[in-house]
Amino acid sequence: MNNETMNQTAAARDAAQPVVEARGLDLTFQTNDGPVQALKDVNLTIDKGDFVSFIGPSGCGKTTFLRVMAALEQPTGGTITVNGMTPDEARRNRAYGYVFQAAGLYPWRTIAKNIRLPLEIMGYSRARQEERVKDVLQLVDLEGFGEKYPWQLSGGMQQRASIARALAFDADILLMDEPFGALDEIVRDHLNEQLLQLWARTNKTIGFVTHSIPEAVYLSTRIVVMSPRPGRITDVIESPLPKERPLEIRDTPEFIEIAHRVREGLRAGHSYDD
Amino acid sequence: MRSLLAVLTVVAAIVVLWYAACAPMNIKGVLTELERGGAQVVPEGAPARRDMSAFGLVAGNSFAIPATWAQERPRLPAPHQVVTELWNTTVMKKITSKRSLVYHGWVTLSATLLGFAIGTGLGILLAVGIVHSRVMDMSVMPWAIVSQTIPIIALAPMIIVVLYSVGVQGILPKAIISAYLSFFPVVVGMVKGLRSPDAMQLDLLKTYNANTNQGFWKLRLPASMPYLFASLKIGIAASLVGAIVGELPTGAVAGLGARLLAGSYYGQTVQIWSALFGAAILAGLLVGLLGLIERATLKRMGMS
Ligand SMILES: Nc1ncnc2c1ncn2[C@@H]1O[C@H](COP(=O)(O)OP(=O)(O)OP(=O)(O)O)[C@@H](O)[C@H]1O
Ligand SMILES: [Mg+2]
Secondary structure: HHHHOOOOOOHOOOOEEEEEEEEEEEEEEEEEOEEEEEEEEEEEEEEEEEEEEEEEEOOOHHHHHHHHHHHOOOOOEEEEEHHHEHHHHHOOOOOOEEOOOOOOOOOOHHHHHHHHHHHHHOOOOOOHHHHHHHHHHOOOOOOOOOOOOHHHHHHHHHHHHHHHHHHHOOOEEEEEEOOOOOOOOHEEEHHHHHHHHHHHHOOOOEEEEEOOOHHHHHHHOEEEEEEEOOEEEEEEOOOOOOOOOOHHHOOHHHHHHOOOOHHHHHHHHHHHOO | OOOHHHHHHHHHHHHHHHHHHHHHHHHHHHHHHHOOOOOOOOOOOOOHHHHHHHHHHHHOHHHHHHOOOOOOOOOOOHHHHHHHHHHHHHHOOOOOOOOOHHHHHHHHHHHHHHHHHHHHHHHHHHHHHHHHHHHHHHHHHHHHHHHHOOOHHHHHHHHHHHHHHHOOHHHHEEEEEEEEHHHHHHHHHHHHHHHOHHHHHHHHHHOOOOOHHHHHHHHHHHHHHHHHHHHHHHHHHHHHHHHHHHHHOOOOOOHHHHHHHHHOOOOOHHOOOOOOOOHHHHHHHHHHHHHHHHHHHHHHHHOO
């Protein structure tokens, strides 16, 4: 609890316990067409309460890095710790909730039962399950939809339900891989706003993959710019924007300035290819 | 309404074709009978007609066509003869009677259901093993496929003889043949169904640190339900075929297979055809029943 308040200042960040620490991380996939280097010498520290966005062209290893943090992929070199443990230990401690690009709700379960799935697996009591489901449905603004089946909800609502499912067991870390990629701009704005509110309320650490520069700038405290072949980090941009962010902040000079820097970073990564 | 019209049209076409086919099929026998009864037919004398085409005989003796639909032992019975026989041996007979098709149907049905239960249970067990164990996948699946390439008609007598020699008789040998045919579609469908969750869904469970058991009950099994029902429908039809085939080599006295056999011994084509239709109707009812259970189950699961 103490750490959370300390994290507010950048000076205190260095003293804070890092949630994710990657040092010289390499990951090479062995494919039929030979080895593919998805991550090369990735160094990154994510502190508690950070909102870190990963942005970069397709194939630069954003998903792979997220999956390494989640222990869904094993690095072939370097070290990474999550909450001071190996990712696999962190996974077994249920340290993070993961939101995939597709909502992936079970069609045979209602929204409430979908959200209950991780709780059933983790052995929560019936009463605790009900309680958590009610809480997270409220967090993602889906009260009253618990008894609906996924197909009765719009794509945006389904995605919110899948976020609620990841929040249900109250892990400190939330990893999200292009969660709003398939949604239209207006719905996306709305969900971004809600996500920020949720982050402010829960003080979770969030890793967020996106292709959209405005989305990354609007949401993040830090933006990690990546470039492909081999996948690596080319820039890490600290955002000076305040934690309180109305949608209109996107028209301010500070916002446009950061967006510009991100775009420059992406362009630099691209020209490396030529 | 439109689809009903289409269905009726097809049925009507089949009936018309069937009646039309009865004429050339039965004409020789009919002419022989008519000639014996003193009627004038062309050409006269059975030997003269022997090498003539059936269509030629029909054309030359068009007056005899109605008689081709009313023979006692026709080569091809007419639809109404089969329907009458079906009516007489079901509705008009006490079901305890040895001549009741309902009685024979029940004998076959009980073996079918037992075999179906064994086959389905075995099929599901094998599928679970195959999905969870690579060794089983590589060792069992090829044999399951090979088992279905052997014609059941060749295998059935051996199964019965072997079981008889160890003292197993009655309903069980038939049920085992029936299970032999029905486990395969269940294995194939269930393996596909249990493997139907995509990588993302499996990864999701991994992030919850779920164990194999939880993955099976919460994800794989529910996801396989639509596949299971598709297989069960094929399986139950196969079970029925298995039970009928199982009745043939034993010279069984009861069951639809026994009716087929007895019918062919005594040239009772009407009886053969009505047993065939009885089997078809039974299969239709069973598949239809499974369809209803499928709809109710998937609806309860919220999947339809
Ligand atoms: N399981 C895998 N096997 C082999 N190669 C893989 C695998 N997963 C990813 N890769 C390769 O690793 C590289 C990085 O992939 P990754 O999915 O991390 O990219 P990404 O940045 O998420 O791209 P996108 O924006 O399109 O989602 C790509 O070249 C991809 O082809
Ligand atoms: Mg990706």
